[in-house]
Amino acid sequence: MKPFYLLTLAALLAGCTTASQLEPIPGSLIYGGQPETRRTKAPIGSTATHRFRDQFGQEWQERYVIAPDRSLRLVDRQRIEYPLD
Numbered sequence: 001m002k003p004f005y006l007l008t009l010a011a012l013l014a015g016c017t018t019a020s021q022l023e024p025i026p027g028s029l030i031y032g033g034q035p036e037t038r039r040t041k042a043p044i045g046s047t048a049t050h051r052f053r054d055q056f057g058q059e060w061q062e063r064y065v066i067a068p069d070r071s072l073r074l075v076d077r078q079r080i081e082y083p084l085d
Helices: 002-016
Strands: 047-053 059-066 072-080
Touching: 047 072
Parallel strands: none
Antiparallel strands: 047 059, 059 072
């Protein structure tokens, strides 16, 4: 009986977790779709970074992973903040 309860609890918890995928913003490499050129020399699973400013002048850095079909998958985005002097 105990394994049944553990299995039920695990199924309920698995249904509750949601992984939110990052959406590209203006300036992202994949904003508006995948780029025309594919990364053919980069190994699958390797990462690439891209740094840009958005329409409000804030600087961002994004990290992408090369997928098996050679497309880019956005995995991380950080806003770059500079200290005030």
